Amino acid sequence: MTGKRVLLIIGGGIAAYKSLELVRELTKRGHAVRCVMTKAAQEFVTPLSFASLSGEKVHTELFAMTDEVEMGHIELSRSADLVVVAPATADLMAKMAQGLCNDLASTLLLATDKPVMIAPAMNVRMWEHPATQRNLITLRHDGVSVIGPDEGSMACGEFGPGRMAEPVAIADAIEAHFAQRSGPLAGKRVLVTSGPTHEPIDPVRYIANRSSGKQGSAIAQALARAGADVQFVTGPAEAPKPEGCAIIPVETAAQMHAAALAALPCDIAIFAAAVADWRVQNAAPGKVKKDGSGKPPSLKLTENPDILREISQLKPGKRPALVIGFAAETDEVLANATAKRMRKGCDWLVANDVSPATGIMGGDQNEVHLLGAGDPEHWPRASKAQIAERLVARIIDWAKSSNEKAVC
Numbered sequence: 001m002t003g004k005r006v007l008l009i010i011g012g013g014i015a016a017y018k019s020l021e022l023v024r025e026l027t028k029r030g031h032a033v034r035c036v037m038t039k040a041a042q043e044f045v046t047p048l049s050f051a052s053l054s055g056e057k058v059h060t061e062l063f064a065m066t067d068e069v070e071m072g073h074i075e076l077s078r079s080a081d082l083v084v085v086a087p088a089t090a091d092l093m094a095k096m097a098q099g100l101c102n103d104l105a106s107t108l109l110l111a112t113d114k115p116v117m118i119a120p121a122m123n124v125r126m127w128e129h130p131a132t133q134r135n136l137i138t139l140r141h142d143g144v145s146v147i148g149p150d151e152g153s154m155a156c157g158e159f160g161p162g163r164m165a166e167p168v169a170i171a172d173a174i175e176a177h178f179a180q181r182s183g184p185l186a187g188k189r190v191l192v193t194s195g196p197t198h199e200p201i202d203p204v205r206y207i208a209n210r211s212s213g214k215q216g217s218a219i220a221q222a223l224a225r226a227g228a229d230v231q232f233v234t235g236p237a238e239a240p241k242p243e244g245c246a247i248i249p250v251e252t253a254a255q256m257h258a259a260a261l262a263a264l265p266c267d268i269a270i271f272a273a274a275v276a277d278w279r280v281q282n283a284a285p286g287k288v289k290k291d292g293s294g295k296p297p298s299l300k301l302t303e304n305p306d307i308l309r310e311i312s313q314l315k316p317g318k319r320p321a322l323v324i325g326f327a328a329e330t331d332e333v334l335a336n337a338t339a340k341r342m343r344k345g346c347d348w349l350v351a352n353d354v355s356p357a358t359g360i361m362g363g364d365q366n367e368v369h370l371l372g373a374g375d376p377e378h379w380p381r382a383s384k385a386q387i388a389e390r391l392v393a394r395i396i397d398w399a400k401s402s403n404e405k406a407v408c
């Protein structure tokens with residue numbers, strides 16, 4: 001990605017120190033960062049630190065005559081490609097939502113005509129307060145994109161949502177934002193399913209599998225970096241959610257089925273989810289209890305809809321132009337995967353060996369075979385992020401050749 005210009009507004013919270021790392025991360029990736037600090041932010045970190053890391057003058061005052069002569073505040077708010085507020089304190093969010101402007105940061109935010117992204121950071125009670133949640137809804141409605149906050153222990157000793165997202169995650173979200181306008185998959189709408197599904201037995205118990213969702217998340221993240229508009233339908237997974245994607249959380253296969261159909265039409269669909277083949281037909285409305293007879297309750301299973309198969313077999317026009325399935329096998333990987341590709345009707349199939357000895361299910365690495373994109377290929381063991389990059393590189397090649405065919 002060619003370097004972009006980011007105007008970084010630093011609010012007054014302890015997370016301001018993490019924004020130093022964000023500046024490093026963005027400059028390392030080739031972007032130019034210009035910093036603006038609120039008065040409170042300067043209580044936590046000095047402007048000199050941001051100036052040293054960004055290599056640019058740091059702006060702090062609304063009525064600074066020399067600054068106005070060098071570059072007026074209106075110009076400062078418009079010369080960037082993106083305005084990022086990190087940390088976005090409760091106070092800054094409230095000002096943004098109300099359109100208040102009584103210092104440089106809030107004035108720039110009201111004067112800008114550029115997209116705005118915020119990374120909120122505050123005490124958990126402040127985050128959960130109805131006023132902040134109201135402001136959040138207003139800001140989203142105004143088109144502001146929001147990254148985080150994360151959940152965890154906080155500087156104030158409390159625990160919960162309110163920690164600023166990690167600098168690398170914010171930088172990823174910023175790059176996904178830029179890529180959506182200029183990456184090789186810009187304009188392509190992609191559906192990705194990921195994670196396990198939970199099939200209820202009763203309100204407190206469910207049938208699940210060991211899928212972590214790591215491979216699906218990595219693929220969605222790589223697609224977003226390449227500029228795709230990603231609809232990420234995910235079961236309850238432990239993997240971090242990909243930045244810059246529309247996240248559609250589901251729990252059961254039936255919900256995943258409905259969400260996948262609702263995400264159509266799309267150009268490309270990738271089914272990385274480990275969908276439960278069966279659900280409990282006689283799921284109980286209340287918690288099932290031992291009845292003293294010593295006999296366990298009997299569960300009656302029924303088959304779930306096969307999402308990959310159904311979408312692969314849609315009529316041309318409704319069917320995504322490229323449908324990619326996954327096959328998690330424990331034996332005869334290639335033979336089973338080849339048969340599965342035919343049975344499902346997908347274009348490509350990514351097959352992996354998930355026998356416990358491989359450590360692939362739930363692990364950070366994968367080793368796969370790609371079927372259907374020319375001769376079968378074996379991709380040796382690599383991180384799930386690297387496998388995702390390689391798959392997305394193939395998708396970019398496919399998109400280029402299908403664009404060329406469309407032109408001919």
Ligand code: C5P
Pocket residue numbers: 193253271272273274275276277304305306307308309324325326327328
């Ligand atoms: O049939 P099997 O589960 O082995 O097929 C795996 C592939 O099919 C994966 O791509 C998975 O996401 C998809 N699948 C699906 N709906 C199901 C079962 C599997 O989309 N109900």
